[in-house]
Amino acid sequence: xxxxxxxxxxxxxxxxxxxxxxxxxxxxxxxxxxxxxxxxxxxxxxxxxxxxxxxxxxxxxxxxxxxxxxxxxxxxxxxxxxxxxxxxxxxxxxxxxxxxxxxxxxxxxxxxxxxxxxxxxxxxxxxxxxxxxxxxxxxxxxxxxxxxxxxxxxxxxxxxxxxxxxxxxxxxxxxxxxxx
Numbered sequence: 001x002x003x004x005x006x007x008x009x010x011x012x013x014x015x016x017x018x019x020x021x022x023x024x025x026x027x028x029x030x031x032x033x034x035x036x037x038x039x040x041x042x043x044x045x046x047x048x049x050x051x052x053x054x055x056x057x058x059x060x061x062x063x064x065x066x067x068x069x070x071x072x073x074x075x076x077x078x079x080x081x082x083x084x085x086x087x088x089x090x091x092x093x094x095x096x097x098x099x100x101x102x103x104x105x106x107x108x109x110x111x112x113x114x115x116x117x118x119x120x121x122x123x124x125x126x127x128x129x130x131x132x133x134x135x136x137x138x139x140x141x142x143x144x145x146x147x148x149x150x151x152x153x154x155x156x157x158x159x160x161x162x163x164x165x166x167x168x169x170x171x172x173x174x175x176x177x178x179x180x
Contacts, residue, residue, distance in 0.1 A: 003070065003071075003072045003073075004072055004167070004170070004171065005072055005170060005171045005172075005173065005175065006071060006072060006171055006172055007065065007069040007070070008174055009065050009069060010062065010065050010066065010069060010071070011172055011173065011174055012174075013058055013059075013061060013062040013065060014062070014172055015172075016058060017055055017058050017059060017062065017096065018150075020051045020052075020054050020055045020058070021051075021055060021096075021146060021150070023047065023048075023051040024047075024048050024051035024052050024055065024099075025143070025146065025147075027044045027045075027047045027048040027051070028044070028045075028048045028143070030044060031044035031045060031048065046115075049103060049107070049114070049115075050116065050117065052099060052100040052103050053100055053104075053114075053116050055096055055099070055100055056096070056097060056100035056101065059093065059096040059097060060097075063093070072171055075160065075166050075168065077160075077164075081156075084156070085156060088149060088152050088153055088156065089153075091145070091149050092149050092150070092153060095142050095145055095146055095149060098138075098142050099139065099142050099143060099146070102135055102138050102139035102142065103139055104121065104124060105124060105125050105131075105135050106132060106135045106136045106139050108123055108124060108125045108126070108127070109125050109127065109128045109129070109131045109132035109135055110127070110129070110132050111127035157169060157172075
């Protein structure tokens with residue numbers, strides 16, 4: 001039997017990570033509209049940080065799941081499209097790991113504690129105001145890149161599904177179809 005779809009755990013991790021990115025991005029965007037000093041602003045930052053930390057944990061689990069559970073064979077695409085898809089996926093993984101790490105480092109460089117559901121994380125970086133700005137810049141650059149990369153990812157999936165008539169969307173669904 002040849003696998004034609006991702007394992008249900010990989011599918012679940014894919015969609016949960018996507019939803020956590022939506023939460024992280026929506027809360028930080030909305031936070032910018034809330035006046036300083038408003039308790040809602042701190043709550044939105046906390047939600048943003050927890051969502052980002054969960055992304056980091058789940059993306060590491062997703063990488064492990066890919067290794068242990070495998071992936072369906074690549075679709076038969078022209079080389080340039082296959083290369084583009086691989087590049088976008090690689091960059092998405094870089095951002096999914098890099099954003100939470102730079103967020104942690106940015107917070108700690110400012111002297112703040114990073115708390116994950118009531119537990120203070122170990123300090124990875126001592127307070128360092130000189131590095132805080134550059135780390136924040138990298139964090140924000142990656143945050144803005146997420147919109148572009150996710151957009152490319154979605155457009156590519158829709159293109160392959162509806163223009164190339166390939167079953168790309170079914171590969172990342174919970175439907176368990178197998179071909180002999």
